[in-house]
Amino acid sequence: MDTGIAAYVPQVAWSQIAPFVILTLGGLLILALDALLDIVVKGITARRRDGVLTWVTAGTMVVSGMLFYGNTIGTSGRPFFEGALRADEFGNLGALIVLFGALVFVAMSPRLIRDRKLPAGEMYALLLFAVGGMTLLTVANELVTAFVCIEILSLALYVLTGIDRRNPRSGEAAFKYFILGAFASAFLVLGIAFIYGATGTTQLFGTGRLMQQMQVSESRIGARQLISDKQSYDLGLDEILFAGERPIRTATYETEQEGRAIVTKTSVETKTQPLNPIWLFLGFVLVLAGLCFKLSLAPFHMWAPDVYEGAPTIVTMLIATASKVAAFAFLIHFVEALSFWEHFPSASLFLLSSVAAVSIAWGNLGALTQTRMKRMLAYSSIAHGGYILVGVATLVSASVFSDPESHERIRNAILFYLFGYTLMNVLAFGIAAYLGKEGEGEIAAYRGLSARRPVLAGGMALAMISLLGLGIPGTIGFWGKYFVIKEAVSSGMTFLAGVAFIGSALSAYYYLRVVVAMYMLPAEKDEPAAGATMQPNTGYVFTLGLSGALIFFFGILPALFWALGG
């Protein structure tokens, strides 16, 4: 039978996908080593074996990060791998931030593994696969690819959350995370279905060839004519939305009498048809709702405090930093592609702004009443998600299409915020985990910490002041908020900027409460015995020091950050 399908070999840009391939191969290597080290090397201790696994994991990530950095310089921003991926500078730098968060996790994990007797091999393999999913998500250019990536990272994070099998809270956190995460991915899928139904494609950005031709003709009518002789799956959302029309295949059937048999002849032709704006908007709302669950933005944030509290602290750190950075990078690419639709700003700005405002309000108000450190940080991260979403809303108001220059500036501001947010949370969660039971529980346990552990108290104070942001320049958190709010004001989003400002002012209460407890209040009487927790490894101390130093460094010279991107 002639199927009419020619043999086809996909073109693979190996240098572009090498970072992901290495992460996945690293995961497989970890699984193999975990199983074989005991057999191959006689008499290896569990500690030695876990050490080897840690170094292999860290090495994989470093190599992958170096390849990413190599790709960042001189990136073309063209889709590759059949349009499934598109590595612009933003995506690649986002992937580097994700890898940074994951490397910190690896540096901090040996103590947790020894302390709670966790299975190192499974943990690192899951971590590497999750990081592969996250980094792919930051450069994903196709909705289904993004969905599969989100599922990979979510499934791995559910299990990492519940990996401390001896602690019932850990299992409970995994349970809640799983139920709400699965619920959210159903919304995501229906949203993708509606976007697909409205436009006929699942790819965000097209090859750009059509856009170039459009610039020649400089009109939507010209774009429509070009759309009409293409297959829908060759086109990107940006092209179809710009044209305002979609290709549609229709068939006409003709029956003919040939001798004694009736033969049906089918002829298929491609035409264009106007977009259905309501389906498109419905798709956007549903995808946004699904992503809000993953990003713990209000009103879909309810899982965050419980999961943050129940998960092992460094896993919480991974959820709060790396997975959020990846999901935000995807959200921004998604919104950028949709902003080629002429009705998009008017249709979506109110929605994005209200999610941002409600997240800021809910996060800050919720954090006020918290007495436990990790719950407080959970609400704080809901509020910070809101601040970043202020940036995203600003990005929509100045679309790539109409105002590319300020678009670029806002994107840089958001990237800087994400980097600062990662550093601050790494420091805060890292110190909380360092202090063990004392640091992960009640905030009251931090009383008098400056006398007992002056260096750690100083680090925690730095993290808190940086998370607070406004008020005290000289930390990365200050500049992050400053850039985002400045861009919001100059784009005319004064209401959102005001909400972000008031929210920051409110947050002074709960961030400074920790500082006051550490420096001004006397220790509680039943001071926990020193040395109750295991001594951390060198890598742990090093990463804490490094993130503290970076918070200072970029707090003083924020402009250097963009110099890194080339």
Added chain:
Amino acid sequence: MGADILVYAVLYAVTVGAALGVLLNKDTVKSAMCLVLVMIALAGHYLYLGQEFVFAIQIIVYAGAIMVLFLFAIMLLNMREREVTPWYLRNSRFVGGAFALAFFILLAVGINTFGTIGEGRSPAPAPSIPELATLLTTKYSLPFLLTSVLLLVAVIGAVVMGRRTDPETGEDYLADEGELLQESL
């Protein structure tokens, strides 16, 4: 045309009825059986829409594999239990119901905007299996590769969460968890 509408009415009634059965049944096993019925009815729907491939995998993967997994979990752990509280006694259920109703209205309004679509034509024929295979190895080759990673993650995850004893020391997770649970209560 009349026959079409009849077939649709029957399929719709069976699917929605079975879905309501999933929702309202108080017995977990009966709920699961209703879900199997929903999936088979949907498979019929796919067949009627001319999607033989989707029909086949719907039966094999969904109604077969996934539902067996559900029943396995229910029966293995004897989790067959009844929902005790009647739904109307719980306030949160009204909120949930109201939210869902609003959502349905939103969807229905959204779906109902078919006026913009051209009238009087027939859609192109459903893709054949070779065409699908081409899509999976070209356009969707990356997600197709990624599903293998996804399934590997799922296998590792299920092993980590499902095992009974610590692989190193051989001690039972269960006993320890019970102690901790008592401690924290």
Added chain:
Amino acid sequence: MEPTFLYSLILSATLFTIGIVGVMWKRNAISLFMNVELMLNAANLAFVAFSREFGLMQGGALVLFIMTVAAAEAGVGLAIFIAIYRSRRHIRADEIDLLRG
């Protein structure tokens, strides 16, 4: 406009809504997760309906991915339920509440 298309979409919306109601009403985690499967099935139907209506080809391929994801989710999810069940002897979602505040 084929009437079958409209029927399929309405059916999809109905199933999705029943799934949402189920997730909010059910107490037993397994019944709750069954409703999530119902929602995914509804989305599948929407994919197929759209794909057929506009003469697109991706529908079947996309459904394949969603089924794979659903199977992976079911595997991990049921393992998590089993882990919870072992330590608590029940999986009633509203009674699993060590974490509160």
